[in-house]
Each structure stands twice: as C-alpha cells, then as structure tokens.
C-alpha cells in the first residue's frame with residue numbers, strides 16, 4: 001500500500017510542485033539511456049511520470065510502473081504520457097514475457113522496500129525482465145550522511161503557490177529512527193479551504209555493501225557505483241547488469 005503522499009489524489013496532484021520542478025536528478029538517467037543506446041525502459045516506481053515522459057520524448061519505448069493509482073493519474077496528464085504504457089502495480093504485475101534494455105528506479109524509490117525479502121524478490125523480478133546485458137539503475141541515500149536529521153519542521157517548512165490550487169504549506173517531521181528503518185510524517189495544509197492532510201512513510205537505509213551483496217544475491221553484476229551529480233556525496237547510484 002503506497003504512502004498517502006503518492007496515493008491520495010489531492011497530494012499526488014501537487015507532488016511535482018514540492019519536488020524541484022527542473023528535476024536535475026533525472027538528467028544522469030536520461031544520459032545513461034543514451035550512453036547505453038537503449039530502446040526500451042521500465043521505470044519502476046515511476047510516480048508522477050517525470051522520467052517516463054522525458055524518455056518517451058526521446059523516442060524510447062517506456063513502461064511506467066507504480067502501485068499508486070493517483071500518481072499515475074497525475075502522470076497521464078503530462079506531455080508524451082500517451083506514448084508511455086502505464087502499469088498500476090509493482091514489478092510483480094508485469095507479464096513474464098516483458099523484456100527491457102533498462103530498468104530505472106529514481107527518487108530513492110528503492111528505499112521503499114523495507115524487508116530483505118521484498119527487496120530481493122524485486123531485484124530478482126527486475127533481472128527476469130532484463131534482456132541479456134540489460135541494466136538496472138537506481139539510487140539510494142548514503143546512510144552515513146543521516147539525511148533524516150534534517151527532516152524537521154524548522155528546516156523543511158515551505159509554502160508553494162500552486163496554479164489553480166492556491167497556497168499549500170508543507171513540512172516534514174521525523175517520527176522514529178529504528179535504524180535501518182526511518183519513519184517520518186509529511187503535513188500539507190491547503191490554504192484555499194483549510195484542509196490538512198498528513199502522510200506517514202518509512203524508508204529503509206541500506207549501506208553500499210549491503211546493496212552490492214543484494215545485487216550479487218540476485219545474480220546481477222555491479223558495473224559501477226556513482227555519485228549523484230546534483231547531490232554530491234549524499235547518494236549511491238548503482239548500475240547493475242544482467243549477465244544472462
């Protein structure tokens with residue numbers, strides 16, 4: 001069950017306004033798709049479809065997969081959305097015969113897989129959908145940087161004026177750190193009618209070594225672990241290849 005921030009239609013409709021509208025984090029993924037000369041991409045945990053639509057605009061055949069129907073609904077309004085195949089579900093919902101050159105998991109979506117079982121079965125499923133030599137590329141926050149320490153109301157508070165929806169105030173609050181699990185709450189106050197919606201999330205922080213070990217357990221070859229250029233020193237970006 002996806003968090004309310006992705007699954008509540010009112011929140012999904014304003015999600016992009018609270019993320020950086022330029023999304024510089026997606027540029028390296030677009031470049032990788034070009035460098036690897038891929039034709040087909042599955043964007044797993046595609047959310048509101050930013051990367052999927054950008055890839056479709058570059059002529060790639062894209063499948064966007066996400067269990068949050070509200071986020072997909074927002075995605076479908078974007079330019080090039082009609083060129084993307086949208087699947088409401090997890091990777092488990094994809095038919096076995098779907099094969100792709102590249103699977104992307106952006107926006108730290110890889111941290112939503114809380115248990116080892118869920119994470120490993122997702123990695124194995126990803127491998128089963130990759131052509132021989134196909135790649136899985138995803139990012140996670142470097143746990144040593146303890147990003148959660150700034151998930152406090154004082155440092156995260158923001159007000160955005162969203163076209164046709166008016167001012168929306170938001171902030172994050174750390175609820176619990178049971179390392180490697182970190183829980184927090186996002187609050188949204190819609191000034192137009194006073195509605196307050198809260199969304200609680202838990203993320204799993206895995207070390208670089210843990211992720212590398214899990215990839216090899218899923219029989220994926222780690223080609224590279226990079227930095228995210230827009231968040232230097234804060235992230236690990238993994239590039240793994242299906243050898244079979």
Ligand SMILES: C[S@@+](CC[C@H](N)C(=O)[O-])C[C@H]1O[C@@H](n2cnc3c(N)ncnc32)[C@H](O)[C@@H]1O
Nearest residue numbers: 002006045046047066067068090106107109112
């Ligand atoms: C932080 S958002 C990132 C969205 C998008 N990748 C981006 O960069 O904007 C995390 C996404 O993971 C999705 N998600 C949650 N559980 C999932 C699962 N089991 N499989 C795939 N995606 C999932 C959520 O619905 C949400 O859209």
